[in-house]
Amino acid sequence: MPHHLKYRVLPGPLAVCRLASDAHIPAWALEGGFFSVVRTHDELSIVCTEDLCTEDRMGHGATVERGWVALKLEGPFPFSMTGVLASFVQPLAEAEIPIFAISTFDTDYVLIKRENLKGAVMALGAAGHEKLGEDDCG
Helix, strand or coil: CCCCCEEEECCCCEEEEEECCCCCCCHHHHCCCCCEEEECCCCEEEEEEHHHCCHHHHCCCCEEEEEEEEEEECCCCCCCCCCHHHHHHHHHHHCCCCCEEEECCCCEEEEEEHHHHHHHHHHHHHCCCEEECCCCCC
16 A cells, blocks of 8 residues: 655755765765765765855865755654655656655655756655645746
8 A cells, every 4th residue: 555645845955975985074064954974885975955065175086966855754654664765756756757865764855856846746746645835846
């Protein structure tokens, strides 16, 4: 049975940054209200407020994707609950909207490009998901 979820669009544009796997976690990346840091053997990925991710701060070899917005699923969701993220991203996949997903202990965040926001809201609504709050859906 598919989940019918509530979500909200978080304010402010975000950037997804890729640095070398051995790079230090820069202090500036932790300054914004929303950030995520993941280090693997292959890379250091940082999601942060877009205005923090400037060329002079990034350094040589860094890659930046700008223009993301975050959709926050209204949790918390117990770890035993299955299919939550799948039920939310399936309508986006069917609408050919690329995503970048981040999970926390309590909930999930799905990042999409700002230009896809209106289409995402429409696809999610058609799938029975409810958007909370207001945004420009521009």
